[in-house]
Amino acid sequence: MATATSDPVEITAPTAPSTLAALVESLRPAQWVKNGFVFCALIFSRSLTDWHRTALVTLAALAFCAVSGATYLVNDVLDARDDRQHPLKRLRPIASGKVSTRAALCTAAMLGLAALAGAWTIDHAFFPIVSIYAAINLVYSAWLKRVMLVDVFVIAAGFVLRVIGGGMVIHVELSAWLIVCTTLLALFLALSKRRHELVLLGENASGHRSSLADYTPHFLDQLIAIVTASTVMSYALYTLSEDARTKFPNKRLELTVPLVLFGIFRYLYLVHRREGGGNPARMLFTDPVLLSSVLLWAVAVIAIIYL
Numbered sequence: 001m002a003t004a005t006s007d008p009v010e011i012t013a014p015t016a017p018s019t020l021a022a023l024v025e026s027l028r029p030a031q032w033v034k035n036g037f038v039f040c041a042l043i044f045s046r047s048l049t050d051w052h053r054t055a056l057v058t059l060a061a062l063a064f065c066a067v068s069g070a071t072y073l074v075n076d077v078l079d080a081r082d083d084r085q086h087p088l089k090r091l092r093p094i095a096s097g098k099v100s101t102r103a104a105l106c107t108a109a110m111l112g113l114a115a116l117a118g119a120w121t122i123d124h125a126f127f128p129i130v131s132i133y134a135a136i137n138l139v140y141s142a143w144l145k146r147v148m149l150v151d152v153f154v155i156a157a158g159f160v161l162r163v164i165g166g167g168m169v170i171h172v173e174l175s176a177w178l179i180v181c182t183t184l185l186a187l188f189l190a191l192s193k194r195r196h197e198l199v200l201l202g203e204n205a206s207g208h209r210s211s212l213a214d215y216t217p218h219f220l221d222q223l224i225a226i227v228t229a230s231t232v233m234s235y236a237l238y239t240l241s242e243d244a245r246t247k248f249p250n251k252r253l254e255l256t257v258p259l260v261l262f263g264i265f266r267y268l269y270l271v272h273r274r275e276g277g278g279n280p281a282r283m284l285f286t287d288p289v290l291l292s293s294v295l296l297w298a299v300a301v302i303a304i305i306y307l
Contacts, residue, residue: 022093023107026076027069030281035064037159037182041167041174046247046305053170059122060169064162067115067130071137073108077101078141087200088278122169129165133158148214152194156186175247177238184231191227192267192277195220199275224271228264235260251304259297266290
C-alpha cells in the first residue's frame with residue numbers, strides 16, 4: 001500500500017512551453033468527461049436528432065468544461081501544501097511548482113469569466129446554473145470538502161446541476177427519475193473516491209484532509225452498499241415507470257438494466273480489488289471492460305429510444 005511522503009518536491013524554473021502544458025494539465029481535461037451528463041436531457045427528451053438543440057447542449061458542455069477547469073485551478077492553489085504530502089497529488093503542476101499561483105489564478109479568472117459570458121449568451125436561464133455550479137465548487141474547495149458527508153453531497157450536486165443545465169438550454173422538462181438516478185450515481189462515485197483516498201493514505205489520511213478522519217473503510221463500504229442498491233433500484237423502477245412508458249411507448253428500456261448492473265459491479269471490483277475509485281475518469285478510459293460496458297449501455301439506450 002502506498003503511503004504519503006514528506007520528501008521535498010524538486011522545483012525547477014519552468015520554460016514557457018512547459019508552463020503552458022502544465023496549465024493545460026491542471027485544467028484536468030480528462031475529467032471533462034463528467035460534463036457528458038449535460039447531454040442526458042437531450043438524449044432522454046428524444047432531441048438527439050435535433051441539430052439546433054444538440055448544438056446548444058454542446059455549447060453548454062463547453063461552458064461547464066471552462067468553469068470546471070477554472071475551479072480545478074483554484075482548488076489546486078488552495079490545496080498545494082496538502083497535495084505535497086500526497087503520494088500522487090504531489091505531482092500536480094501547482095503542487096510541484098511547474099505552475100505558479102499567479103498564473104493559475106489569472107487563468108482561472110479568465111476561464112471563469114468566459115464560461116459565465118458564454119452561459120449568458122447561450123441562454124439567460126442557463127447563466128444562474130453555471131454561476132451556482134462555480135459558487136458551490138469554490139466554497140467546496142475552500143471549506144466544504146473538509147466537512148464529512150457534506151463533501152460527497154456537494155460533489156453530487158455538481159452532477160445534478162450539469163443535468164439541469166442541459167435541460168435548461170433546450171427548455172425541456174426534466175424527469176424526477178433522472179434527477180434521482182443522477183444524484184445516487186454521483187454519490188456512489190464520490191463515496192468510492194473517499195474510500196480510495198482513505199485506503200491509499202492510511203494513517204496519514206487525516207493529515208491530507210481533515211474530513212477523512214471521520215470516515216472509516218467499513219463506514220464507507222456501508223454507504224456505498226446503500227447507494228449502489230438505491231441506484232440500481234431507482235434506474236430499474238424508472239425503466240418500468242409510467243413516465244417512461246408515456247415518453248417511450250412500446251420501448252423496452254428495462255432491457256438495459258443488466259448493463260447498468262454489470263457496469264456498477266465492474267466499478268466495485270476495481271474499487272475493492274484494484275484499489276481504484278480515486279479518479280473515475282481515468283478508470284473509465286484505462287479499464288476496457290468498464291469503458292465497453294458504459295458505451296454498450298449508451299448505445300443500447302439510444303437504439304431503444306430512437307429506433
